[in-house]
Amino acid sequence: MKTGSALREDALAIWEAGVAAVDSARLVRGNLECTTDKLAIAGEEFSLAEVDRVIVVGTGKAGAGMAGAVEECLEPILGDRLSGWVNVPADCVRPLKRIHLYAARPAGVNEPTEEGVAGAQEILKRVRSATERDLVLVLISGGGSALLPAPVSGISLADKQDVTRFLASAGAPIEELNQVRRTLSEIKGGGLARAAKRAKTIVSLIISDVIGDPLDVIASGPTVETYDSSQQALTILEKRTSSERHPPSAVINWLRVSDQQHVSDDPFPSQVRNVLIGTNQVALQAAEQEATARGYRVISAGSKNAGEASEMGVSMMQELFRQRDANAGDNNPVCYLSGGEPTVTLKPSKEPSEEPRKGGRNQELVLAGLAWALEKDLQRIVLLSGGTDGEDGPTDAAGGYVDEEVRQQTIQLKLDPQEYLAMHNSYPFLEETGGLLKTGPTHTNVMDLRVGLVAQP
Missing domain, CATH: 3.40.1480.10 (MOFRL domain)
Structure with missing residues (x-):
């Protein structure tokens, strides 16, 4: 006994x-293969003769392990054709040769920061530079929402922090929290994919931290087309409001005057592929x-x-x-x-x-x-x-x-x-x-x- x-x-x-089975490096290695003439990502092959750069970006608590595995698989062949920037918690930062791991928030503080905003802008800058001869590889994992803040015009970082704290303290599930985040973001809800629209292809490798694995909820879906509206976000905030707890007035006011759906007039890039590689x-x-x-x-x-x-x-x-x-x-x-x-x-x-x-x-x-x-x-x-x-x-x-x-x-x-x-x-x-x-x-x-x-x- x-x-x-x-x-x-x-x-x-x-x-x-259980944790070892979803080791991020292990999951990524199982979805990448690179030889002198071809690159395979999650089973899709690309001729390296037709690729100038592989631009790696990402966000999440698994970002460091994922980025390290990408370098391990691709850097020996691609050399300086490989570059990247991934937002991670401060205690996950370590030096890599081609991909920069960026401290987007302190350890144990799961909310957006000024550092996270700066990192998100750098990611947007990099993917906007992609051309039809570049591949954009996106590494997404849980915790990515707080690590990748890019508030819409009219909403401050402090507003995003306040609404995050409000919803978390009210016991809101991650689905509700991330729907509000997407509505208030330039990069979530497909914003990252739209910024990379000129790339040859955009492939996201995704590790899920959400029940049921909905791709639009994991890290608030930066490469997933979504159809959120301000009214939906308002409904969530109103449902979580109580006599003791109120959402920030600036967010409520912004949502009330924003009567259009949080989606661009441009068509969503057709060359986006989202691949789920790890789950509970x-x-x-x-x-x-x-x-x-x-x-x-x-x-x-x-x-x-x-x-x-x-x-x-x-x-x-x-x-x-x-x-x-x-x-x-x-x-x-x-x-x-x-x-x-x-x-x-x-x-x-x-x-x-x-x-x-x-x-x-x-x-x-x-x-x-x-x-x-x-x-x-x-x-x-x-x-x-x-x-x-x-x-x-x-x-x-x-x-x-x-x-x-x-x-x-x-x-x-x-x-x-x-x-x-x-x-x-x-x-x-x-x-x-x-x-x-x-x-x-x-x-x-x-x-x-x-x-x-x-x-x-």
């Missing part, structure tokens, strides 16, 4: 197997294989799980207890897997002087599970939840885990999980009890992966 650290080690190994389902399947290899009977909830993080944590913990009770005399350990991405609806602080709250959806999820089980016991159970990008909210943790050891620490330290949950302050709680999951940047991003284990009796 595995308990304690051995059970935690299994949970982490299963989670890591891929990670989930790899985690299942690892769990099976370790002797677990796997129950998978699939990759499309959404909702409030705290509610999901309680639901998962209840399922683990059901499995433990149902298999009291069974020698088969159980692994319960779940993919997707929950949200956290923040409660406004009552006092301006309150200490800052720190946490993320994965940390909140496992803390809620612990709170439900605190008066019971977690013998033979571990629940782990982590963001596959290694970044959970504005923290240096990927997520967290809870088990009997964390429960005992909670009791010994006389901590009240409900008190921390009420303030969405999961990080300091898990830090004190030893339940934080820290991995550093993983250079990929396919939402979250949750692993619940029940050891044999």
Whole structure:
């Protein structure tokens, strides 16, 4: 019977197997091939005799790994015919020979910055220079929306920051957040592809961090034709407005006077190809294989799980207890897997002087599970939840885990999980009890992966 650290080690190994399967460099290598006379991108071949330049641009938390793999595959053949610029978080920056990795925001601050605006303008400049003898290769991954801000005329960066914070604090799902972002952007919603319209071809390699993998939502669809309207954005903002929380008035006013659809009069470039190369389902399947290899009977909830993080944590913990009770005399350990991405609806602080709250959806999820089980016991159970990008909210943790050891620490330290949950302050709680999951940047991003284990009796 595995308990304690051995059970935690299994949970982490299963989670890591899922993350490894969607390693961004691995995914890109599987879609690129370059010889002395031809270049193949996702199965489409181009004669290098007809190509002057390959211009690489991109955005997202997986950008560094993707760009590194592009250089590895193409630079030995193309040399200085290869160039690029990719907006990434600051902790993902590293030197490459031909592609510049640009710090578009600080680590752990998932909102647009002035640096991001400058990087977005540089990307637009580069793709606008493309000719009919140039290929534009776009690398897109989750987190790309905040890393690639290009506000429309009449909207400031501060306005974009305010509306992003408003929607995030209101618990808006990524679909709503990105629809508003697209409406307020020159580069999202197909804007990048339109800027590159003179290129021979535009190929986007995309790693999805969105449930259902809708291409227009991933990084707000910079190479996807969309038909957003100001009225649709207004409807979203009005739905999320409450007596305690209001969207920025400048954005509301701009949307009200902008009565035309957010789409150019020019036809959308016909030479655009969007290729999905990595998803949460891929990670989930790899985690299942690892769990099976370790002797677990796997129950998978699939990759499309959404909702409030705290509610999901309680639901998962209840399922683990059901499995433990149902298999009291069974020698088969159980692994319960779940993919997707929950949200956290923040409660406004009552006092301006309150200490800052720190946490993320994965940390909140496992803390809620612990709170439900605190008066019971977690013998033979571990629940782990982590963001596959290694970044959970504005923290240096990927997520967290809870088990009997964390429960005992909670009791010994006389901590009240409900008190921390009420303030969405999961990080300091898990830090004190030893339940934080820290991995550093993983250079990929396919939402979250949750692993619940029940050891044999």
